Amino acid sequence: MEDVWIMDSGCSRHMTGHRKSFSSLNPVSTKEYITFGDNGQGKVLGVGSVSLSAKLSLREVAFVWNLGFNLVSVSQLLDEGFEVRFKKGACCVLDAEETFVCSLLPFGQGRPHIRFGPVRRLVASPSLIFGSGIGGLVT
Known part of the structure; x- marks a missing residue:
């Protein structure tokens, strides 16, 4: 899962x-911990x-042990100047100039995926599932 990124x-x-x-x-100079959904x-x-x-470089990404x-944070994308638009059955990420970066679409029964060049893929988390299918991002 090293090349899969979850929105x-x-x-x-x-x-x-x-x-x-x-x-x-x-490296961080102070002790910092991330608390996950399961506590x-x-x-x-x-x-x-x-x-x-x-089109998409993430800044201030935490390197978390184990x-x-x-994970790509929607709120951090917004803080970094990206726009995330949600519409019925889809999500679109735009940069500050409103240029298309990627979009999230229903993906049906298969595994969600994205094409970000030859190496990286970005998929939707369960919090972005549409209907019975899982969302996949496309560029």
């Missing part, structure tokens, strides 16, 4: 447990940048 509307910040995902990473915690070892595509998922 999570309930996540407070972008985070991953995969060191190799970072284009830059700085478990993960220690933040660093903060840095992850490039998912030419985190098994890569």
